[in-house]
Amino acid sequence: DENENFFIVDRLKELIKYKGFQVAPAELEALLLTHQSVADASVVGVFVESEATEYPIAYVHVKPGVEQTDELKKDIQKHVADNAAPCKKLRGGVVFIDQVPKSASGKILRKQLRARASEDFAKLNQ
Numbered sequence: 001d002e003n004e005n006f007f008i009v010d011r012l013k014e015l016i017k018y019k020g021f022q023v024a025p026a027e028l029e030a031l032l033l034t035h036q037s038v039a040d041a042s043v044v045g046v047f048v049e050s051e052a053t054e055y056p057i058a059y060v061h062v063k064p065g066v067e068q069t070d071e072l073k074k075d076i077q078k079h080v081a082d083n084a085a086p087c088k089k090l091r092g093g094v095v096f097i098d099q100v101p102k103s104a105s106g107k108i109l110r111k112q113l114r115a116r117a118s119e120d121f122a123k124l125n126q
Helices: 025-032 070-083 110-124
Strands: 016-018 021-023 038-048 053-062 093-096
Touching: 016 038, 021 025, 025 038, 025 053, 025 070, 038 110, 053 070, 053 110, 070 093, 093 110
Parallel strands: 053 093
Antiparallel strands: 016 021, 016 053, 038 053
């Protein structure tokens, strides 16, 4: 905050470690949901060996009738960059999915997304 106090706003094991900064997926997910084209979203960290850090990668389910384009991915990344701290940019990219995986109680199943994050990041950066 303005007094340079640090608050943990998510589960520690879910935090993304970007170059010494702690990035809370829930904070980025809430921000993603403010984008006019996003129906649901989840954010996980993907380890980037060349940088020795994690990048936030967003899995986005768009609203009905919204076309899934590269332009929309860039717009979603810009939306986050314009409204969050620089360390919270979606450097891992945006991946469109049909549905955010959730448990019966509605909890996001991040483990499923983390399992595919490295492969998705590699595809985005070919």
